[in-house]
Amino acid sequence: MKKILLNILAVAAFGHASAASVHLPPAKPTAKAKPQALFDGKTTKGWHTYLQPTATPAWQVVDGALQLNPQAPGQGDLVTDGEYENYELALEWKISPTGNSGIIFGVHEDPAFKATYDTGIEMQVLDNKGAEDNKKATHLAGSLYDMQAPAQDVAKPAGEWNRVRLRKQNGHLTFFLNGAKIVDVQMGSPAWKALLENSKFKTWEHFAAYPKGHIALQDHGHEVAFRAITIEQL
Numbered sequence: 001m002k003k004i005l006l007n008i009l010a011v012a013a014f015g016h017a018s019a020a021s022v023h024l025p026p027a028k029p030t031a032k033a034k035p036q037a038l039f040d041g042k043t044t045k046g047w048h049t050y051l052q053p054t055a056t057p058a059w060q061v062v063d064g065a066l067q068l069n070p071q072a073p074g075q076g077d078l079v080t081d082g083e084y085e086n087y088e089l090a091l092e093w094k095i096s097p098t099g100n101s102g103i104i105f106g107v108h109e110d111p112a113f114k115a116t117y118d119t120g121i122e123m124q125v126l127d128n129k130g131a132e133d134n135k136k137a138t139h140l141a142g143s144l145y146d147m148q149a150p151a152q153d154v155a156k157p158a159g160e161w162n163r164v165r166l167r168k169q170n171g172h173l174t175f176f177l178n179g180a181k182i183v184d185v186q187m188g189s190p191a192w193k194a195l196l197e198n199s200k201f202k203t204w205e206h207f208a209a210y211p212k213g214h215i216a217l218q219d220h221g222h223e224v225a226f227r228a229i230t231i232e233q234l
Contacts, residue, residue: 033232038089038215041061047078049074052074058073060072066217067225068217069223077104077216081214083214086233086234087168087232087233087234088168088231089164089165089229090231091227091230094160095127095224096127096159096224097127098130098222099127100125100127101125101219103215104122104216106120106211106213107214108120116218117218118204119209119213121173123145123183124139125218126155138199141153141162141177142154142164144173146200146201148195150175150182152180154179154182171186173186173187
């Protein structure tokens with residue numbers, strides 16, 4: 001009898017524990033980081049000209065966009081004050097006829113390097129139709145500059161806005177232009193090494209050497225504008 005009673009109590013306890021587990025509140029999902037604005041649409045706050053303490057007059061805010069005036073004093077690439085490693089960058093760009101520019105990332109800012117592209121990797125910004133630098137596929141808009149051509153030409157004509165998503169996560173680079181995935185490569189992989197070997201960067205000791213770095217908007221001597229700039233850290 002005692003044994004039967006113990007069995008009944010054990011079953012009851014198990015049933016109670018099972019019922020309690022069923023009614024436990026669900027675990028709260030981990031909060032996903034929200035994209036943060038890198039540009040407030042009104043000022044150059046959060047940005048400075050490469051190797052300068054602030055943004056120089058060549059970069060102005062015009063109609064809610066960061067715009068380069070090639071005739072203004074203080075030329076140079078505009079870079080973020082902050083440094084980033086794993087993220088998704090979103091922005092829109094518009095280039096002038098025959099224009100050339102770029103989005104350069106992984107930039108190590110140091111007087112030892114005269115330009116952002118000495119260390120940074122570039123997503124090309126270009127007027128594909130009229131720019132002088134349109135002769136190589138690896139130089140077209142959206143390309144991983146001088147390394148990997150865009151999978152397709154989806155760039156809009158000069159004077160029209162293009163939408164970019166640039167994702168860098170643990171060295172994996174994915175470029176989207178106007179909704180189309182156009183570049184996909186893992187840094188350090190055999191494919192990356194082959195691309196690097198066939199590029200002008202193959203002997204550049206510090207190119208793409210810094211996992212964490214600034215993001216730059218290139219001054220290539222042509223009028224260019226960038227807007228709706230946000231970053232989501234991964």
